[in-house]
Amino acid sequence: MTHLSADAAAELPLASVEDAGLALLRRAIERDHAGRLAVVSSFGADSAMLLALVAEIDRSVPVLFLETGMHFPQTLAYRDALIERLGLTDVRDIRPDPAQVAGRDPRGDLHLFIPDDCCTLRKVAPLARALAGFDAWATGRRRQQSATRAALPFRETVDGRVKFNPLADWSVERIADELARRGLPRHPLLRQGFASIGCAPCTRAVRPGEDARAGRWAGQGKTECGIHRPAFF
Template sequence: MGEPARRLDTIDVAPGFTPADADRLNARYTGVDTATMLAELLTGELAGRIGLVSSFGAESAVLLHLVAQVDRAVPLIFVNTQKIFGETLAYRDELAERLGFIDLRVYRPDPRILAARDETGLRWSYDPDGCCGIRKVEPLRRALLPFDAWISGRKGFQSGTRAALPRFEIDEGRLKLNPLADWTKADLDAYFAEHALPRHPLEAQGYPSIGCAPCTSKVRPGEDPRAGRWRGWDKVECGIHVANQGDEPVF
């Protein structure tokens, strides 16, 4: 007798990847250059299972270029919080077009949640965690539903909270790739120069890390590159990259 028939309406809720998979990949790609790693994974184990998430910030062009050299059809996800600098939106369109991505997916906050939780649009001024939950975390969760894995542009040098960043980790049952985890600022600058990549227009004005307009300020010489994010608040991450998040974004 053959195997019992499977119900076609059964939903597979098993995680696509486990911590053991992250450990396996971290060990496998130790010492392997980023371009080679991405080429192997995007055309092999992760083909058709992964999305590329980009803020189109000051350093985003490097990772976008690396992925585009392998597969321009990788879905490119951008969360428009509706508080984004106009310069970032223009830079997004310029880079996506220039690098040839064919599947740019833009996600926005749920208008029903905004109406209920941020009717005035000023939640950022008194509850930045709640604002990020509504405008960043919730839309990204929707964006990632079709994928088992996703690519993040985080770098270890960006802040103290990212210093021990691994190349692979598990986030809510998905494999998260941090291909630039061990890149330095000098590495990024050299890559920009080598490939003549355009810079974000706000970088030259003193914004080395660029998020939403109300919560991003210029960084003074000698400060942490992310010092201009949520200045004056005890907050260093938007919530997308916080480990052990709950089942729902913080509203």
């Protein structure tokens, strides 16, 4: 399979470009949203792929990591390893407001009772504050991850801000092959069956045949944390 360089792809009509998502990402970073685009990364199961592609374009692109205080220690170690390996120069830990945490979740167990409120407190609100200085962001979401992401576009507009999903059409196999080819490390919990990795209290390993995200908020009727609101085109 022949892959065009992102440079070449960016100059071609999207319909003829195999890696249309990557072409859009390069054009956004270098031209359309230069200096005004952030990458949001969980440093989870597949995060290394998007971060590697961004680093190839510009290592100084801001990367926002939602430091909820609830991550697996393996995720924090993996974050540090990837930062060093890829030479990322502007990774920002985005934390919840301490006063709001003290008031709303003093015992740190809100996730057990009202996970939507916990995600709002620790993810949605902090990200909204962090994105205020940007007019575009990029995520590593993929159509293959779950039924709710099956129609994910490469580019969408949410609340007036452009969101890029350059890996929307990538398969998990392609990511694995590409990361192996580049010699990049994988999240250590993958070996234990974790296919999608978020906060420790709300993530379990997946069983054979389950969606990659079936281990997130399992049994709670919740599939997304709330940072990815519906798009309006």
